[in-house]
Amino acid sequence: MKIGIIGLGKMGMNLLLNLKESDVDSVGYDLSDEVKEKGRKQGLHIVDSLEELFESLEKRKIILLSTPAGKITNQLVNDLSILLSPEDILIDSGNSNYKDSMNNYSIAKEKGIRFLDCGTSGGMEGARYGACLMIGGDKEVFDEVESLFEKISCEKGYLYTGKAGSGHYLKMVHNGVEYGMMQSIGEGFDILEASEFEFNHKEVASVWNHGSVIRSWLIELIEESFSEDPKLNKIKGIVDASGEGKWTIEEALRLGIPVPAISNALFARNSTKINDSFSAKVVASMRNGFGGHKVIEK
Numbered sequence: 001m002k003i004g005i006i007g008l009g010k011m012g013m014n015l016l017l018n019l020k021e022s023d024v025d026s027v028g029y030d031l032s033d034e035v036k037e038k039g040r041k042q043g044l045h046i047v048d049s050l051e052e053l054f055e056s057l058e059k060r061k062i063i064l065l066s067t068p069a070g071k072i073t074n075q076l077v078n079d080l081s082i083l084l085s086p087e088d089i090l091i092d093s094g095n096s097n098y099k100d101s102m103n104n105y106s107i108a109k110e111k112g113i114r115f116l117d118c119g120t121s122g123g124m125e126g127a128r129y130g131a132c133l134m135i136g137g138d139k140e141v142f143d144e145v146e147s148l149f150e151k152i153s154c155e156k157g158y159l160y161t162g163k164a165g166s167g168h169y170l171k172m173v174h175n176g177v178e179y180g181m182m183q184s185i186g187e188g189f190d191i192l193e194a195s196e197f198e199f200n201h202k203e204v205a206s207v208w209n210h211g212s213v214i215r216s217w218l219i220e221l222i223e224e225s226f227s228e229d230p231k232l233n234k235i236k237g238i239v240d241a242s243g244e245g246k247w248t249i250e251e252a253l254r255l256g257i258p259v260p261a262i263s264n265a266l267f268a269r270n271s272t273k274i275n276d277s278f279s280a281k282v283v284a285s286m287r288n289g290f291g292g293h294k295v296i297e298k
Contacts, residue, residue, distance in 0.1 A: 001024065001025070001058075001062065001145070001147070001148065002024075002025040002026065002027070002056075002057050002058050002062070003019060003024060003025070003026045003027075003062050003063075003064055003148060004026070004027050004028070004029070004053050004054075004056065004057050004061065004062065004063045004064070005019075005026065005027070005028045005029070005063075005064050005065075005066055006028075006029050006030075006050075006053070006063060006064070006065050006066070006067060006076065007030060007065060007066040007067035007068075007094075008028050008029070008030035008032075008035050008036070008038075008039055008046075008066070009030075009035070009066065009067075010124050010127075010291070010292045011066050011093070011094075011120065011124065011127045012028065012030070012066030012067075012127075013028075013035070013038070013039060013044075014124050014125075014127035014128035015064070015066060015093070015127045015128075015131075015152060016028045016039065016044050017042065017044065017128055018127060018128055018129065018130075018131075018151075018152050019151070019152060020043070020044060022151040022152060024148065024151055024152075026044075026045065027045045027046070027047055027053060027056045027057065028044055028045065028046050028047070029046070029047050029048075029049070029050060029052075029053045030046075036048065050083070054083070060085075060087055060088060060089075061084060061085070061088040061089070062088070062089045062091070062145060062148070063080065063084070063088070063089070063090050063091070064091045064093050064118075065077075065090070065091065065092045065093060065094060066093050066094060067094055068094065069094050069095050069096040069097065069100070069243065070096070070097070070100070073092060073094055073096055073100070073104075074096075074100055074103075074104060077090065077092070077104040077107060077108065077115075078107060080113075081107050081108050081110075081111045081113055082111070084111070084113050085112075085113075086111065086112025086113065087112060087113075087114065088113050088114070089113070089114045089115075089116070089141060089144070089145060090108055090113055090114070090115050090116070091115075091116045091117075091118050091145070092104065092115070092116070092117050092118060092168075093118045093120045093133075094120070095119070095120075095168070095171060095172075095175070095242065095243070095244055096117065096168050097168065097172070097243070097247055098117070098165040098166070098167075098168040098169035098172060098247075099165070100168075101115075101117035101136070101164060101165045101167070101168045102164050102165035104117075105117070105137065105164035105165065106164075114137070114138060114141040115137055115141075115164065116135055116136065116137035116138075116141055116142060116145070116164075116167070117135070117136045117137060117164060117165060117166075117167040117168045118133055118134065118135045118136075118149075118167050118168075119133070119134035119135075119167045119168050119170055119171020119172075119174065120132070120133055120134075120171070121133075121134075121171065121174055122154070122157075122290075123289075123290030123291045123292070124290070124291065124292050125290070126154070127152075129154075130152070130153055130154030130155070130157060131152060131153050131154065131157060132153065132154065132157045132158070133149050133152070133153045133157060133158040133159070133167075134158075134159055134161050134166075134167045134168075134170040134171050134174070135149060135158065135159065135160050135161060135167045136160075136161045136162060136163060136164050136165055136166035136167030136168065136169070136170075137163070137164050137167070138163075138164070139160065142160045146160075169251075171244070172244050172247050172248050172251070173248055173251075175244030175245060175248065176244065176245050176247075176248030176249070176259065176262040177262070179241075179244075179245040179248075179262055179265040179266060179269070180261035180262045180264075180265045181216070181218060182218060182265070182283045182286050182287070183261075183264070183265035183268050183269075183279070183283060184261075185214075185218055185219065185222065185282060185283075185286070186278075186279035186280065186281075186282035186283040186286075187279045189201060189204075189222070189278065189279065189282045190277060190278045190279035190282070192204065193231075193278045194278075200230070201222075201226040201230065201231075202223055202226035202227050202230065205219050205220075205222050205223035205226060206223050209223065217290070218286050218290075221285070221286050221289030221290055222282055222285055222286055222289070224289060225282075225285035225286070225288075225289060232278070232281040232282065232285060233298070234297055234298060235281055235284060235285070235295045235296060235297055235298065236276055236281070236284075236295075236296040236297070236298055237272055237275070237276040237277045237278065237279070237280030237281040237284065238272050238273060238276070238280065238284065238296045239268075239269045239272045239280050239283045239284045239287065240269070240287075240293065240294075241266060241269045241270070242293075245262060245265065245266045245269075246266060248262055249262060249263050249266060268280075269283070272284075284296075
């Protein structure tokens, strides 16, 4: 099995390094010359064009997309559906909208190409050392490449979720939950910061992460942030939203399911464009820690 990865950004490059260390024959491609050179310096097999990528793969090609959700990924699926051959396998490992994935599955299937939607969690560290994967699509296709998912995920870190679109649907809801968790952590530290007591936020995060009910990777990430900047004075409390929380809320409205924590977390992110709060700084720091999302420095 040889894998081609298209898109060598924060996640794609780390997935390619993960594949290399897992002894999976792999090759990567990206439009950016700077990114390609960065990969080559790390000993990765990087090519300069899609044509060269195809030539580097086996007769039955397996391609994994690690590209931005939306227009770019959807256009790539359309283009690759023309360029690939029947029985080739195309895996979208980005955070695509599940409706796009259902449509992309249909586009690929018309050409005889097998399509899997793979929700990927764990951030850059997960992509590098063992991700959490949620995979939708035809079961027989998943079975053919299950060994790939096993190699690049952490222990017990992958799940076949069912028909096309279900992998990205599950990841969408996962990210909605993530919004609520991060917001509550941020608000907790906001209260501590405003209180009459002189709490050391790094030490608080550390003790909360040793035996407490709320111990988590998110708490670990904010402990690291407080280690570098005890009051988060170097950044602004502005938090972006990449879309999955909004999609989760829209789906909840469609199903008639109340999601006050998730919806309030999204509205809180929107409010950070107006208010520079300490809780927003905490959330921005966590997002930067796991996903490399940009923070705005003062």
